[in-house]
Amino acid sequence: MKRIYLDNAATTAMDPVVLDAMMPYLTEQFGNPSSIYFYGRKSRLAIENARKSVAKSLQVTPGEIFFTSGGTESDNMAIYSAVHDLGCRVIITSPIEHHAVLHAAERQVKDGFAQLKLVKVLPDGHIDLLHLEQLLKETDAKCLVTLMHANNEIGNLLDLHAVAGLCLTHGAIFHSDTVQTVGHYKLDLSHPGIHFATGAGHKFHGPKGIGILYISKEVQVRPMIEGGGQERNMRAGTENLYGVVGFAKALELAETRMEQDQQTIQELKSYLIARLRERGDVVFNGDVEGKSLYTVLNASFPRTAETEMLLMNLDLRGICVSGGSACSSGADLGSHVIRALGSHTDRVPVRFSFCRHNTKEELDQLLEALKACC
Ligand SMILES: Cc1ncc(COP(=O)(O)O)c(C=O)c1O
Known part of the structure; x- marks a missing residue:
């Protein structure tokens, strides 16, 4: 895989x-x-x-x-x-x-x-x-x-x-x-x-x-x-x-590639925002389209029996994402950041973070996997 x-x-x-x-x-x-x-x-x-x-x-x-x-x-x-x-x-x-x-x-x-x-x-x-x-x-x-x-x-x-x-x-x-x-x-x-x-x-x-x-x-x-x-x-x-x-x-x-990487990675992030929005059940955490790092996107999914295990189910499909910082990925300890924001706390947050090696095709596969998982 x-x-x-x-x-x-x-x-x-x-x-x-x-x-x-x-x-x-x-x-x-x-x-x-x-x-x-x-x-x-x-x-x-x-x-x-x-x-x-x-x-x-x-x-x-x-x-x-x-x-x-x-x-x-x-x-x-x-x-x-x-x-x-x-x-x-x-x-x-x-x-x-x-x-x-x-x-x-x-x-x-x-x-x-x-x-x-x-x-x-x-x-x-x-x-x-x-x-x-x-x-x-x-x-x-x-x-x-x-x-x-x-x-x-x-x-x-x-x-x-x-x-x-x-x-x-x-x-x-x-x-x-x-x-x-x-x-x-x-x-x-x-x-x-x-x-x-x-x-x-x-x-x-x-x-x-x-x-x-x-x-x-x-x-x-x-x-x-x-x-x-x-x-x-x-x-x-x-x-x-x-x-x-x-x-x-x-x-x-990084410095020599910065402008080019910023543009291509921002395009990936914008694409994922648009496609996740089409689902109608996703809310975003943070100022995702404002003053925001182009490499990070945090989205929350409705909490259901299936999404409780979302990170693990995505892993079974070969997709590596986390629930928050690295120390809380894997074990669902919850995120102190999402808790501090005080909204969408009843949902399941997922952090997608990109680099220059990612492609739009990978995001399409992610979206398909998300469809199957929740
Ligand atoms: C914002 C921030 N600060 C500090 C750290 C810790 O860095 P390191 O893993 O190099 O100790 C990380 C990485 O997880 C981070 O994202």
């Missing part, structure tokens, strides 16, 4: 060009980047070239890019640093953030280091910026605002610059989880007011287990992981050399 993969917000297939770029660093160029002899120097050069390339793409300086193990570590590090090094005593976030943010913030609250304030989410899934402003105005203590650029479940896009502006006005630190937008949009992280941003290689056809944390030169923080002096003393541990090289190559590739 030829499988149809429509869960690209969970992870993407690595591009063979990326693998080719990584291979030498898995084989003959194996030196520890901290070693001073030839092999070490070659590895160090590869890492610093990758850092330069990533920094250029995100319009920041190489000294502001730190390689980590992925989005989760970067989110944790940003939140930890803001509380422990920058004196943030209040964390303002939303109920629809990724658990890498929500659980890291809750940990700081549970341990007594910070207080949590949740910004309201509008029915269309956008963050209520007026409420954010009100929270910032009424809070005397130093705030960390952590809001994601694109929601991984419903695709809604945040106005990064507007939030950065509010944070600047109120002297707040701003972290944005940009895991779903790095490699998908041209980002300018040097925009005033953005202090931390995160990325993960596997979301744009790069390798898993490698990510970045952008830390603006405006803020000085200490490492969360102690040990060696890697990553300019910010993140100890022998570097994931081939991962770093793969991350940079995947980002470079």
Whole structure:
């Protein structure tokens, strides 16, 4: 059975060009980047070239890019640093953030280091910026605002610059989880007011287990992981050399294909919206035709005996989709994001997420399968 993969917000297939770029660093160029002899120097050069390339793409300086193990570590590090090094005593976030943010913030609250304030989410899934402003105005203590650029479940896009502006006005630190937008949009992280941003290689056809944390030169923080002096003393541990090289190559590739990919993937999304609408029983979650990530579409189906098992039945037909974030796919734990939106909670949500490898024919097969399943 030829499988149809429509869960690209969970992870993407690595591009063979990326693998080719990584291979030498898995084989003959194996030196520890901290070693001073030839092999070490070659590895160090590869890492610093990758850092330069990533920094250029995100319009920041190489000294502001730190390689980590992925989005989760970067989110944790940003939140930890803001509380422990920058004196943030209040964390303002939303109920629809990724658990890498929500659980890291809750940990700081549970341990007594910070207080949590949740910004309201509008029915269309956008963050209520007026409420954010009100929270910032009424809070005397130093705030960390952590809001994601694109929601991984419903695709809604945040106005990064507007939030950065509010944070600047109120002297707040701003972290944005940009895991779903790095490699998908041209980002300018040097925009005033953005202090931390995160990325993960596997979301744009790069390798898993490698990510970045952008830390603006405006803020000085200490490492969360102690040990060696890697990553300019910010993140100890022998570097994931081939991962770093793969991350940079995947980002470079994404940039060269960005316009073309955005157009073809948006066409797929629009096609699926139109065809699902024809069914008459589907409602969409989020601002699907407005400020929305072109790679994600979240639709809810009526809850029936058949749709209770929808994800599994689609899998039996070779179609890979999820109910929400990767951690809730398979087991039907329900989505905290859909719950927070408060509408269509009696329905079965399905997240379809696309990449450049998907085709209209695959979507036609999906639609046929959906017809058979519900
Ligand atoms: C928005 C968002 N943040 C963070 C993460 C975690 O990234 P990683 O899997 O690289 O740790 C993900 C991926 O699942 C994500 O979609």
